[in-house]
Amino acid sequence: MILLFLLSGNSKAQNIVNKEPKATWIWYPGDYEIWLANRMQNRRTDRGTFFPIFWKMDSHYPLMEFQKAFYLENPEKIQIAVEGQYNVKLDGKLAEGSPTEMNIGKGSHILSIKVFNQANVPSIFVKGKTIVSDSSWLLTFEDKEWIDASGKVSDKSGTVYMKADYWNFDTPTELPSQFHLPTKPAYAKSREEKNHSLLLDFGKETFGFLKLCGLKGSGKVNIYYGESKEEALSADSCETLDRLSIHSNTKLDSVMKLSKAFRYVNIRWDKNLSLDSANMLYEYSNVKQRGSFRCSDTLINKIWNVAAYTLHLNTREFFIDGIKRDRWIWSGDAYQSYLMNYYLFFDSPTVERTIFALRGKDPVTSHINTIMDYTFYWFLSIHDFYQYTGNKRIIEQLYPRMKTLMDFCLSRRDKNGFMEGLPGDWIFIDWADGLSKKGAVSFEQLLFCRSLETMANCAKLLNDAVDAEMYSQLAATLKQKIFSVYWSPKYHALVHSAIDGQPTDVVNKYANMFALFFGYLSPQEKQDVKKYVLLNNKIPKITTPYMQFYELESLCDLGEQKYVLQQIKDYWGGMLKLGATTFWEQYDPTQKGAAIYSMYARPFGKSLCHAWGASPIYLLGKYYLGIKPIAPGYSKYLIQPSLGGLKWMEGTVPTPKGQIYLYCNETEMKVDASDGEGVLEFTSKKKPICQEGKIISKGNNNYEMEIVKGVNYKVFYQSR
């Protein structure tokens, strides 16, 4: 396999080091991500009580060897910083102690640094004129370099080296273990003060550390947080709280240890205490908002902005589900955040970190997050990542762990080759009443099939023809089986499940919409699914933004942008009407009053700032602006604008090295791209004109035009 770098301990590689290289802290692939995820996910509390995840938490390797072979034209001095106990070996010779700098002579060398760190991740920072710690270093958790009684080193190495992983810790003092998100002070928009109590309203959903100022006296302070005013006022039922004991004769300020999600804060203190004021430290990820969208519909604009804020709040060390709860990394939730991110921040490191953290380590003892569908979304996310970013490194780094996770799946197939829920497997699909999880659920098989296709694609990318062929075969066989078992001519659709190989009579949207945008349906089946399932009022409605994501995506795929636009206005607009300042975990338009906040049998169980609520960002970017990569990393891309009933729209979609701008109304389009080779596809009732480019007619009112980067295009046409 090309991703495993074998290096004999004695060989002298002759790598010429680049000029002016950048040094950065490096570590074993995934180790820092796993460690940071452990730290972050353990910050969830339930009414003051530690509330950790319920699946396996992995650890970094506590002992690590870092190695670099290089050739020096001139002697140089290197600086060495390490997180952990360490030694340094140059050309097999141990330096005394743990040197922080070293002189290296001209010629070929192998430098290796071995680090132990149980509590934090073994990581190093090396900086010389040409020798720097970067992704070219090779790492192993078992170098297997024994010596025999004569002092001779082992010569038949079986050691597997991986390339180093890194983020943006680019100076020796920025220790990875000390990382925390930035904060800035923020203040309430309004306050209601009573005897020994203070109710703050920050005007919109926010996140951070509450700060109490000028506390004095003796007694207890109880702080109740609320995403709604009702929640903050419910001392008995609010989901998060803090309790302090204060004993101070002089005024002091107190910043809470754990960040919380809230719009309202209800602070109550004992009568022997006094408090001057309270504010907060807003905690955020400093990802840049690179995507934009504006259009003729002010409600859509508001929805886009609130969605962007919702996604930003949930974009932290990792993509999390919700900021109040669970504050965990859920693969199915994160999968949607990745896709939205490609149209908003295009922050690849957050995607990479999340993918690594979700996968954890071998052995695989459970589905990701215990959920079968979430295992499959994880596979899909890797292929998407490559398509959007063009960065193959994560596939190289993760392929061994992709294989072992797929082995886990393959080992759990039933006699029909399907994956049913075994004890300990959560078949999630969606929050929906009465959804059966029994037998072999068609939705899961579709995702399984897509995952196998992803494995085949990744194997091909890594030039592993044997694996590619094996996974392709498995996928093809499974797809054939899925349609032979689940496709119902009677219902013109895939049925929901099969018990003992026999299809049930239940039809719902899940499997059908995925089959549709996976491209698994024939044109006739597509039209059948549209008519008999997606636009059929007798089929159960989807009530979570989570599955709305895919439902609306499949309708967009069918060209129903106009219908979808109205859906977005109704559904997301419905939340805004109820005062939402961020989008919710679930929204049922039929619910009224305080019931809208309840979930999981708890009055304020529902998260009011949930990443999966932000899908309009993705839909508007991909299916209205219509911009998407068709070759890895936007090296080739497509623009298929669709106003969907809007008078005009304009927006920017970020790409790895730049952006693609589009303005579009019913008669004019402007395109300006700084990256890749694009094709603009559109229909026009009259012959379109563009001075800057050559428009080719495809017949039947269809046209296309090549987009060259750096050119400002103006296209005059007639959309209807």
Next chain:
Amino acid sequence: MILLFLLSGNSKAQNIVNKEPKATWIWYPGDYEIWLANRMQNRRTDRGTFFPIFWKMDSHYPLMEFQKAFYLENPEKIQIAVEGQYNVKLDGKLAEGSPTEMNIGKGSHILSIKVFNQANVPSIFVKGKTIVSDSSWLLTFEDKEWIDASGKVSDKSGTVYMKADYWNFDTPTELPSQFHLPTKPAYAKSREEKNHSLLLDFGKETFGFLKLCGLKGSGKVNIYYGESKEEALSADSCETLDRLSIHSNTKLDSVMKLSKAFRYVNIRWDKNLSLDSANMLYEYSNVKQRGSFRCSDTLINKIWNVAAYTLHLNTREFFIDGIKRDRWIWSGDAYQSYLMNYYLFFDSPTVERTIFALRGKDPVTSHINTIMDYTFYWFLSIHDFYQYTGNKRIIEQLYPRMKTLMDFCLSRRDKNGFMEGLPGDWIFIDWADGLSKKGAVSFEQLLFCRSLETMANCAKLLNDAVDAEMYSQLAATLKQKIFSVYWSPKYHALVHSAIDGQPTDVVNKYANMFALFFGYLSPQEKQDVKKYVLLNNKIPKITTPYMQFYELESLCDLGEQKYVLQQIKDYWGGMLKLGATTFWEQYDPTQKGAAIYSMYARPFGKSLCHAWGASPIYLLGKYYLGIKPIAPGYSKYLIQPSLGGLKWMEGTVPTPKGQIYLYCNETEMKVDASDGEGVLEFTSKKKPICQEGKIISKGNNNYEMEIVKGVNYKVFYQSR
């Protein structure tokens, strides 16, 4: 499998808790052992430089659920101490915060405590009147207890619970993470002081922290440690050293941070410094010496005592190879320490800890210590442990990890079913010049076969008939194959190896002596091996005490106690003549002068206090006193005294609950056992007499007598 305890999260077990139970700190099986081994093994230094192991270092699970189901007759209050961040759930309901005590009402309950600890091992201590943390608690690293949108808990659990592991931390303040071995002050026997230098001689090999007293001034102190005087005086080549920088106007004492092995210490300091004196803190494991041996030969008595001291020094947090180096846990070395331990300390916890630490965690990526033979010794050690201690718990706890390690082995067989050294595999066998490791080595196949038999035995013990049958079959097939390929009628022995299935012409002792005491040889083959291999001067001599262990064991098995006694006196006595105060890693009687200290191409590379040098303890206990268990935990045992040329001998062999005492001269024997059911077997030229027991004649001068515990037997007989 009976060792995996499945418990539904909702079930209410009705366990009646014992009266007056003992609380102790508990953790997940192996996790503390792995963590402690990481800490201990990283204390090795090479001339002041950190020198870690070269195989994979595993970690504890950072997140752990502890669970106990019980029934309370009366309400009680429990005290809770935890290492880590935690929550407490009673009957599924979370208590607020992290309570340190809790009142529990009458009735059935499930108490669970969930703990996160990245740096140290999640562990708990719970103490109530009847509810205590002990080995009956169930633990899991993934409870998989999700809830659905209605708040309902998952009902189809696939969670695997293991029983808790523990040691002897029996009070809430004895935190497992704070454990360290005890120390006591010790002083040099002699000292040579010169200008700014001091050479201390502690009279014999010792271990601990050097302490410098009354340091004052400014400058450097260099401390060179030596197991020999030559080593301490060799500033350039001694294996361990410390360097200090002192800047102090007042006198101060300084204790070295890392313990060292030494007899001599050479302290040199700058002229602007002064030093009053130096002594040490002797660091030791407080295992009790329960076995004893004394006989008519003073050299043998001295050898036994020096061996006991050697083993004690190498018995620490774990059984290590040597106290100077490597200070690591090596499976082949530890395997011998276990066997010696059964005749000296009978300290089961040290054996258990070492076995757990060696195994580490899944996935298996290498042989134990990277050495194929060492993987096999690990399997063998588990069966021995059960035989000597009668404690089946370790098999229950480790069986899943035994299986995955054996899967690793089985997956690496060649087309003949043999295990050859693949890249990264170290075929160790012994330190011996010119020993070929090519092809399929017969010695490794014998150990492999014995390991498969061990798997079959353990599976039987756990009532896993399917596994037992599978492993028995694999072992039988392999044994047949070994003899068909390696047994040479020409050499009357097993040959050393086979290349491409063809046996080589090399004969040495290794495979043959193991085949012998494994009981794999027919009576004729046994005699052949004795004559043509073991007592054949043309066969290469064994020069390590390591393999002498097995050579002398196989000769004792053949009844050659007299010959072996002389070997012990020559070989171990030879080391004593050279001034040894503990036994060495290697001893070649032909070496003279300083050469005796060199190894690994380093002048003082050889360890002069090596656990595998202590084998006389085992040989004298098992083959002279002749005491060994024949049913698990000495429930049944055999005494077959063999003077081997001694006039008299007496000794004590420890058992799980007591001891077996034997005195024996040529005409009289005394036996006194406090445990188990024994049989005394002996030969006598005349009819023996014993008032306390009934002697049965087996014919041909052979007799046996049943030994009942608590009776003082006196047997009068005639040994020749």
